[in-house]
Amino acid sequence: MRTNYCGLVNKKYLGSKVNVVGWVHRRRDHGGVIFIDIRDREGILQVVVDPDSAEAFDVAEQVRNEFVIQVTGLVRDRPDGTVNDSLISGQVEVLVEKIIILNSADPPPFLMDDEKITESVRLEYRHLDLRRPEMQKNIRIRHKVGMLVRNFLNNEGFLDIETPMLTKSTPEGARDYLVPSRIHEGQFFALPQSPQLFKQLLMIAGYDRYYQIVKCFRDEDLRADRQPEFTQIDIETSFLHSDEIMKMMEEMVRYVFDKSADIKLPDPFPRISFHDAMDKYGSDKPDMRIELVLTELTQAVKDVEFKVFRDAVNRKDGRVAALRVPNGSQLTRREIDDYTEFVKTLGAKGLAYIKINDIDNIAEGLNSPILKFISDDIIRKILHLTEARSGDIIFFGADKRKIVNDSLGALRLKVGTEKKLLSKQWMPIWIVDFPMFEFNEDEKKWNSLHHPFTSPAEGDEAFLKDDPGKALSKAYDMVINGWEIGGGSIRINDIKIQKKVFEALDISETLAQEKFGFLIKALNSGAPPHGGIAFGLDRIVALICQVDSIRDVIAFPKTQRAQDLLVDAPNLVEEKQLRELNLKLRKKNKVDE
RNA sequence: GGAGCAUUAGUGUAGCGGUUAACACGUCGCCCUGUCACGGCGAAGACCACGGGUUCGAUUCCCGUAUGCUCCGCCA
Numbered sequence: 015m016r017t018n019y020c021g022l023v024n025k026k027y028l029g030s031k032v033n034v035v036g037w038v039h040r041r042r043d044h045g046g047v048i049f050i051d052i053r054d055r056e057g058i059l060q061v062v063v064d065p066d067s068a069e070a071f072d073v074a075e076q077v078r079n080e081f082v083i084q085v086t087g088l089v090r091d092r093p094d095g096t097v098n099d100s101l102i103s104g105q106v107e108v109l110v111e112k113i114i115i116l117n118s119a120d121p122p123p124f125l126m127d128d129e130k131i132t133e134s135v136r137l138e139y140r141h142l143d144l145r146r147p148e149m150q151k152n153i154r155i156r157h158k159v160g161m162l163v164r165n166f167l168n169n170e171g172f173l174d175i176e177t178p179m180l181t182k183s184t185p186e187g188a189r190d191y192l193v194p195s196r197i198h199e200g201q202f203f204a205l206p207q208s209p210q211l212f213k214q215l216l217m218i219a220g221y222d223r224y225y226q227i228v229k230c231f232r233d234e235d236l237r238a239d240r241q242p243e244f245t246q247i248d249i250e251t252s253f254l255h256s257d258e259i260m261k262m263m264e265e266m267v268r269y270v271f272d273k274s275a276d277i278k279l280p281d282p283f284p285r286i287s288f289h290d291a292m293d294k295y296g297s298d299k300p301d302m303r304i305e306l307v308l309t310e311l312t313q314a315v316k317d318v319e320f321k322v323f324r325d326a327v328n329r330k331d332g333r334v335a336a337l338r339v340p341n342g343s344q345l346t347r348r349e350i351d352d353y354t355e356f357v358k359t360l361g362a363k364g365l366a367y368i369k370i371n372d373i374d375n376i377a378e379g380l381n382s383p384i385l386k387f388i389s390d391d392i393i394r395k396i397l398h399l400t401e402a403r404s405g406d407i408i409f410f411g412a413d414k415r416k417i418v419n420d421s422l423g424a425l426r427l428k429v430g431t432e433k434k435l436l437s438k439q440w441m442p443i444w445i446v447d448f449p450m451f452e453f454n455e456d457e458k459k460w461n462s463l464h465h466p467f468t469s470p471a472e473g474d475e476a477f478l479k480d481d482p483g484k485a486l487s488k489a490y491d492m493v494i495n496g497w498e499i500g501g502g503s504i505r506i507n508d509i510k511i512q513k514k515v516f517e518a519l520d521i522s523e524t525l526a527q528e529k530f531g532f533l534i535k536a537l538n539s540g541a542p543p544h545g546g547i548a549f550g551l552d553r554i555v556a557l558i559c560q561v562d563s564i565r566d567v568i569a570f571p572k573t574q575r576a577q578d579l580l581v582d583a584p585n586l587v588e589e590k591q592l593r594e595l596n597l598k599l600r601k602k603n604k605v606d607e
Numbered sequence: 608g609g610a611g612c613a614u615u616a617g618u619g620u621a622g623c624g625g626u627u628a629a630c631a632c633g634u635c636g637c638c639c640u641g642u643c644a645c646g647g648c649g650a651a652g653a654c655c656a657c658g659g660g661u662u663c664g665a666u667u668c669c670c671g672u673a674u675g676c677u678c679c680g681c682c683a
Contacts, residue, residue, distance in 0.1 A: 049645085125633070238676085238678095574677090
């Protein structure tokens with residue numbers, strides 16, 4: 015049917031006869047001569063239909079946008095002055111001898127080079143959206159990233175091993191997608207949130223280096239970077255220290271970014287502790303491109319009169335911190351009000367600030383509603399600690415530590431982006447030294463920060479029993495430009511420590527046996543030191559493609575309400591299907607007729 | 608569960624307490640032999656998301672619902 019891809023026809027084929035097939039991108043009918051831009055996945059080719067070939071001309075007049083056509087003709091130079099440099103094939107054109115309509119098409123709801131289509135229309139007509147060159151590019155980069163990952167890991171001796179999709183529901187973690195078992199009445203499989211335990215079992219089984227590019231499922235609410243089904247690059251190794259794993263994974267990521275999009279990432283990636291990341295950036299996934307940092311002020315303002323500060327200082331989980339914005343004194347009242355509203359949505363009660371017009375004149379060079387509550391001494395201290403200069407503004411957060419970090423951390427991103435206080439560099443960073451646990455205020459118990467199989471840091475096993483909040487773990491997260499793209503850890507391979515961690519998490523011996531009995535058994539049968547990491551493939555590809563949402567790198571994504579607008583899923587099922595599964599709906603729904 | 612923004616021909620937008628609801632692209636027809644976002648002339652195409660309220664009168668103002676997106680909660 016075809017001798018060449020449309021987009022790849024060039025001067026090399028001058029004088030030869032080609033057969034091309036593709037979609038009609040655009041038709042320009044000049045009455046006497048008709049140009050058709052024919053498009054396939056490689057690009058666009060202009061074909062010319064001359065009235066001399068009456069039969070072809072007749073067909074060309076019937077052709078419409080998005081028809082599928084086959085064209086036979088001669089590749090020739092374009093006449094002087096009609097070269098189109100924006101096409102790879104733009105030096106040449108094909109003089110049509112024969113044109114066949116392989117299939118007609120309804121007029122599409124949008125043109126394939128329209129860039130202003132709203133997302134719901136794109137999702138409803140995803141098969142057309144995916145025809146658009148931009149989506150074709152993204153999906154191909156995704157393919158390339160996958161292949162590069164496989165190349166790299168294959169070269170390092172990793173084995174691709176599949177793990178089950180129908181598996182077991184586990185406590186903790188995200189909400190599971192459940193699959194009812196027909197054979198076992200009242201029982202359910204769960205779709206994997208990740209192959210975590212299987213890959214540990216593979217290490218115990220001696221496969222030494224495992225990887226898998228695999229779908230994972232979490233029934234939680236969606237975000238721009240979160241879909242209910244997403245793809246992990248799942249990796250596990252035996253007999254490697256965390257430094258060795260991190261070094262190898264960095265290399266992989268550098269290789270993938272370089273070879274897929276010629277993006278050069280630094281070597282090595284810098285590292286920062288979880289504690290410092292929260293302290294300086296108010297986030298465990300800081301966007302290091304943004305130049306702004308938080309300044310710790312809790313101690314510095316401990317004797318201040320200002321009630322908002324004093325209350326924060328006096329509570330045991332309180333924090334007072336500042337965000338200095340260079341040249342921010344030019345911010346309008348309106349902008350500051352907007353920022354105040356913004357931090358309120360994140361739990362802050364307000365947003366105190368000081369505008370610094372003249373730093374050498376404390377008495378009159380500052381502008382702020384809170385000055386009268388703060389002594390000159392403390393103001394000098396604040397100005398010194400934040401390294402303020404004339405023309406700056408300083409925003410303050412004073413509340414529970416979490417609220418201060420969330421609100422100033424988010425404000426840092428917002429102001430940094432809006433005021434363009436960011437570098438154009440790619441800024442990967444490792445977050446290390448995570449705490450083992452964080453305290454869940456609602457349930458009054460400790461939860462794993464990573465997962466319950468993460469090894470405590472050397473020597474920190476001692477804290478597990480009496481002071482779990484103090485224990486650090488051997489976990490590491492990779493963050494690029496504020497996107498958490500991967501996380502992993504050295505795992506526990508000592509059953510005694512695993513049991514202590516279960517205890518700290520308030521997972522009873524019975525529950526541990528019931529849910530993780532197979533792991534406990536395996537840990538008792540010669541478990542090697544092991545650890546690994548899992549990357550979010552969708553996020554990596556989105557970064558490389560420089561799109562804002564992973565939906566733009568997933569062929570068939572779901573909407574924020576977790577629906578597929580193209581196939582209209584999920585949907586109601588037949589009563590018969592429910593009966594086979596021994597299921598009964600609690601509220602009666604109308605079943606589709 | 609909560610907050611915000613949006614919803615007007617096929618698509619993307621404008622508009623406004625009383626309009627013939629405007630523009631661009633697309634579509635259809637006629638004309639056109641070198642265009643490439645071809646051009647010219649003409650035409651068709653909208654219950655202004657849905658339900659309620661305010662009003663003499665609502666596409667416009669208010670409330671609710673639905674849907675899409677962003678964020679919080681949630682995501683070991």
